Amino acid sequence: MVGVRAILHADLDAFYASVEQRDDVALRGRPVVVGGGVVLAASYEARARGVRGGMGGGQAARLCPEAVVVAPRWDAYVEASARVRAIMEEAAPEVEPVSIDEAYLDVTGLERIGRTPAGVGAWLRRVVRREVGLPLTVGGASTRMLAKIACGAAKPDGLRVLAPGDELAFLRARPVGAVPGIGPATMERLSAFGIATVGDLAGLPEETLVAWFGAHAGGWFHRIAHNRDGTPVRRGRARRSFGAQAALGRGPHAPALVDARLLGLADRVTRRMREKGRAGRTITLRVRFGDYEAITRSRTLPLRTAESAVVLATARELLAGVRGEVAARGLTLVGVAVSGLQADDAPLQLALPLDEDADGTWPDEPDDPRAVDEALDAVRERFGTAALTRGALLRAGAAPPAWLGPADLVEAADGAPRSGQSPASSPA
């Protein structure tokens, strides 16, 4: 059976709530809700009453008035997650964490040393329960996708490892919504063609699926229907973006207060980036209006940055671009994200050439050519940048004057990393 893999998906049940119940005997057996304004996690006792993650606190209270609401203790969750991960590392050579409470394990070939997938799964559950005191559900199959579906079917506190001969029957009996990656919108599209289960999908030829849903989606539907998911389990995937956002309530919000939130977000994002030694080129502003419709505006800088002032200045500009919309429709959320992360040794943009106080004029061309250097220094000072690029100036709406030759500007090729030329990002 060359090529057949064995994948486990392990998921801590109601993770935050389980940690709270573990640490406070009085909470055991009772409905527990973690988080105040919004439900971050609900214990299974609370779920039985209809409480769900992401739900507003008020609604949760109506559904389950006797629930105990506790504030999240992030340190405890991070510590528990790290201990569980260490146990997983003992169980399998390849472990891919996907979130604080979830991971994939590749246990292919371990049967040669007497460890079956089901045996590893049972061992994991037993040791996590004994050493960390938390319930863990494990699903197993020959693909990631099916391992995750099996895990979902085994919850809570269960183990379900599919035998190879049972996989297709199990898969095809599931509703399409059970497939990770198929959400409400995709379910709706499939439903319009009379497709409700994975079995319905499997009954259609690939050409039909491609004709209906396009090459990418159609091909993917066909592959999952036949349990062909070759996505490998790999450790240490590099992060692609850093972001932070803040809900504002219905408002109205004074511009100065919005600006203060923006500043706080830029600070938070860039501090996390600097801690990780990362920097990025694309700044994205996210705005949600009073009617809860959300838009994004983004700008790509010539050089990477992890500086709060640069991110803030860019976000302010982007926000100014939608000022009219915000004034008319109100504002309920602002967010800032930085993507376009590059290798750590690429040059950094130290500060953006945006100066709100600048009057938009350049120094006159110096009569004495020797004074050009001085003028350039003045320009650098005005724009507050060490890496003065033509692109940066143009983007800032500050076309360089004719007397400033290309040689006076740092060409983008010197600094701005072009994708495809820079080495792939190393794992964060």
Place this chain on the structure above:
DNA sequence: TCTGGGGTCCTAGGACCC
């Protein structure tokens, strides 16, 4: 369901270059 915060990936059009 009167609505948090953190992410990933995909699509599509336009600009620009060769």
Place this chain on the structure above:
DNA sequence: TCTGGGGTCCTAGGACCC
């Protein structure tokens, strides 16, 4: 000068996940 094709980058939005 006109026409064409292909590739990359940027921007905006959407879907999905925990």
